[in-house]
Amino acid sequence: MAGFVPPPAPPAPPAPPKPDEKVDYLDLPCPIPYEEIHREALMSLKPELFEGMRFDFTKGLNQKFSLSHSVFMGPTEIPSQSSETIKIPTAHYEFGANFIDPKLMLFGRILTDGRLNARVKCDLTENLTLKANAQLTSEPHMSHGMVNFDYKGGDYRTQLQLGNGALFGASYIQSVTPYLSLGGEVFWAGQHRKSGIGYAARYNTDKMVATGQVASTGMVALSYVQKVSEKVSLASDFMYNYMSRDVTASFGYDYILRQCRLRGKIDSNGCTAAFLEERLNMGLNFILSAEIDHRKKDYKFGFGLTVGE
Amino acid sequence: MASRVSVKGKGKSIKGSKDGSEGHSTAKCLKDWSNWALKKAKVITHYGFIPMVIIIGMNSEPKPQLYQLLSPV
Numbered sequence: 001m002a003g004f005v006p007p008p009a010p011p012a013p014p015a016p017p018k019p020d021e022k023v024d025y026l027d028l029p030c031p032i033p034y035e036e037i038h039r040e041a042l043m044s045l046k047p048e049l050f051e052g053m054r055f056d057f058t059k060g061l062n063q064k065f066s067l068s069h070s071v072f073m074g075p076t077e078i079p080s081q082s083s084e085t086i087k088i089p090t091a092h093y094e095f096g097a098n099f100i101d102p103k104l105m106l107f108g109r110i111l112t113d114g115r116l117n118a119r120v121k122c123d124l125t126e127n128l129t130l131k132a133n134a135q136l137t138s139e140p141h142m143s144h145g146m147v148n149f150d151y152k153g154g155d156y157r158t159q160l161q162l163g164n165g166a167l168f169g170a171s172y173i174q175s176v177t178p179y180l181s182l183g184g185e186v187f188w189a190g191q192h193r194k195s196g197i198g199y200a201a202r203y204n205t206d207k208m209v210a211t212g213q214v215a216s217t218g219m220v221a222l223s224y225v226q227k228v229s230e231k232v233s234l235a236s237d238f239m240y241n242y243m244s245r246d247v248t249a250s251f252g253y254d255y256i257l258r259q260c261r262l263r264g265k266i267d268s269n270g271c272t273a274a275f276l277e278e279r280l281n282m283g284l285n286f287i288l289s290a291e292i293d294h295r296k297k298d299y300k301f302g303f304g305l306t307v308g309e
Numbered sequence: 310m311a312s313r314v315s316v317k318g319k320g321k322s323i324k325g326s327k328d329g330s331e332g333h334s335t336a337k338c339l340k341d342w343s344n345w346a347l348k349k350a351k352v353i354t355h356y357g358f359i360p361m362v363i364i365i366g367m368n369s370e371p372k373p374q375l376y377q378l379l380s381p382v
């Protein structure tokens with residue numbers, strides 16, 4: 001009996017799991033949808049830059065329904081074969097109607113040249129969502145439409161995509177730990193005879209988000225966003241195409257202050273941009289946009305006013 | 310007009326191959342029918358989407374008045 005080693009004391013009764021100790025792998029949070037994996041980086045690094053004058057007026061008729069009128073005057077770039085940028089001065093008026101309900105969202109915009117931009121988002125059941133997106137024009141063969149079916153599980157999301165021109169796509173993303181989620185996608189474009197497969201990973205904590213994406217089309221995209229404080233976040237982005245040997249790196253900042261939101265970025269293509277939204281009054285926003293491309297010698301400046309919530 | 314011409318052209322080829330395999334003509338019929346349906350759906354969406362959103366919005370609670378649709382206030 002003397003040589004008998006007493007059994008080790010039983011482990012202490014399980015304390016409530018502290019945030020940095022025990023991870024319940026059966027109760028992980030639902031991940032971000034696959035197409036929004038670069039969301040924070042896109043918000044900081046790709047604001048809606050424009051050139052010219054823009055005026056938006058949104059009028060709410062009730063909580064769910066609103067109409068919008070928008071005027072734009074300025075040069076629009078058209079794609080050209082040579083390295084020179086060709087700009088054509090355009091002016092258009094856009095009328096829009098939005099209906100936003102917890103279960104159904106309808107968004108329609110029509111321009112003076114007859115182009116319609118429509119989006120529908122409908123919650124068919126609690127976990128299944130239908131989204132449809134269409135850009136219709138009067139010209140033949142220039143219209144596009146796409147329908148997505150999204151299913152949200154406990155800690156995963158899947159999406160099936162059907163588009164015109166025999167476009168099929170599917171994606172799946174799964175939370176692996178409370179901070180890390182991994183996903184993949186496949187797509188097949190019948191009209192262009194292309195198919196591809198891609199993988200993505202996203203690691204996010206309260207203070208930072210790091211994402212990486214690889215696709216068989218040759219694209220590798222990495223991004224990192226750090227939330228320095230409540231008001232400031234910094235973002236950086238690296239895109240590499242191993243087929244065409246194209247590399248772009250950009251670095252940007254996002255200041256969300258009480259009266260304004262300022263976003264700026266600088267690129268390895270010699271392009272620097274800034275976007276300011278200043279809140280002059282309740283419902284009145286003043287917008288300034290600037291994009292300077294030193295390599296192509298293309299300077300774009302825009303200003304605008306947004307009225308309405 | 311363009312859609313009518315194309316349907317007529319395909320009709321002629323269907324008649325020519327009808328004594329051939331029946332399977333081919335049903336597949337072609339289905340394809341023509343779905344093309345026609347998609348074209349009509351595109352036109353209907355193009356003209357009718359915004360009026361549909363407005364009608365749904367005007368019938369939601371609390372019901373807005375008709376003059377609010379046009380006035381800038």
